[in-house]
Amino acid sequence: MLVMRFPAVLLLTLGCTLNAFAQVQQIDRAKLPQDLSVQSAYTDLLPIDEYARNYAQRWPYPVPKEQVVLRFTRDLQALETAQRSTPSNGELRLLTGLVAHLTYNLDVESAYTPALSLLQSAESEAGQDFRPAWFLAMHQCESNDPVGGMKHLLQDEGAHENLPAPFWRDYMLCAQVAFMPAHALRAYDTMTKLGNVTSEDTGVARANRQRFTLSSTVATYPKRVAWEAEAAGDRVRFTSTVCGESFLVKPTSEIDIMDVTRGTCVVTITPGKYSTRHGESSPSLLVFTQVAKPGQTLDAFLHGLLANPKYASAKPIEGITCPVAKCLAYEILTDKLYSKEGGAHLLAVAFASEQPAYPGLRFEIPRPLPKTGGDSNSPQFLRPNNTQQRFDGTIYTFLALDANEDIYVPSRADFDALVQSMVIDSK
Secondary structure, X not given: OOOOOHHHEEEOOOOOOOOOOOOHHHOXXXXXXXXXXXXXXXXXXXXXXXXXXXXXXXXXXXXXXXXXXXHHHHHHHHHHHHHHHOOOOHHHHHHHHHHHHHHHOXXXXXXXXXXXXXXXXXXXXXXXXXXXXXXXXXXXXXXXXXXXXXXXXXXXXXXXXXXXXXXXXXXXXXXXXXXXXXXXXXXXXXXXXXXXXXXXXXXXXXXXXXXXXXXXXXXXXXXXXXXXXXXXXXXXXXXXXXOOEEXXXXXXXXXXXOOEEOOEEEEEEXXXXXXXXXXXXXXXXXXXXXXXXXXXXXXXXXHHHOOOHHHOOOEEOOOOOOOOOOOEEEEEEEOOOOHHHOOEEEEEEEEXXXXXXXXXXXXXXXXXXXXXXXXXXXXXXXXXXXEEOOOOOOEEEEEEEEEEHHXXXXXXXXXXXXXXXXXXXXX
16 A cells, blocks of 8 residues: 655655654653563564654664665564563564555555554553554655644643654654645744754754745735635634634525735625515624724723714613633613614624744644545645734724614624624733
8 A cells, every 4th residue: 555655745844853742752662561572573673763753765773774674674574473472561562663654654654554453552541651653644644645644743732741752853844745834833842942952953944934924014915815714614704814713604605805004904705594574584694803903992992893883872781701811891782773673683703812932823723635646656846825913913803783672682682692602812
């Protein structure tokens, strides 16, 4: 079975370099069977682990590849034999799966399936052990499945604390291939704090920083550049990294997105038509986002938007869902609008978002490598699109529901669904 390994797809400056982040040393040899074949295999592979850590299109190491392949295949056979004799030893199963994965990285195609099977088995019985998901993730990441690999790495990250530097280095490399540059940068910074980075790691981090384009509040960004839409179950998710926000709408909704101009983002949503006493009417949802002016408070921002006389009856209310820690919310009831439908029933919500340490991180999801034609064993050079980074500093967002009393109940449900679906790029 031929599966393309991820270093054969070169993203920016990612390459295969010598590293001292051995995975074999993550195995507890005291928990292994103490017979000579297993202990000898462990001792033999420990100093050459780094040569098989990643697939190398061109062999850069001082030991000839043929010698490394010979030792790995010989030791893998010994471990597989021992594992069949002692199937209940979880540490041995994990070591055997890891060695099969490393052997596969050396162009031994027959090791792919045993590695996958053993590591999946180890992961299913992992309990509180982070290593099986990590090793399985790297087997997936290095065999053209960065989505599956990153899902396991994210799972480990969420479930465990104090993960070692070798984990974060693999995390960084897989995140780069899964089109998650903010995650890669966070992993690099974590390694830096642990005091374990190489010059090659710094080069990978530099490449990921270059995948972000700084945004300016004096520029205009066409909506096709500033926003992207993607199916999300039975709804559509709209995301703007420059505006620092993402939300879901029904696919039947009408949505009007304006170009992002001078630090201001405006989206109007018409979720549908509802019955009134005289026919039908449509509510309107507004998402208005703007970079805070110097010295401007959230209260001043909101009341500036509510300065229109038709909002004179605005009163603060509680119980509105907020996508961040704190929101200001007002309700406006007036018969000066929509009097034939019971008058206007409006909602206005405002909140602030602060600059996060890793802009865009909350919007990143692992994505598959694009399909390429030709020989899968030949290097494929890909340059991912740059991400327009969130505006710097504090951003204020104003959400509004414009409805009449006759349709307020279903319109309020649309508004609540919008607010609850929002993901805000904030610290």
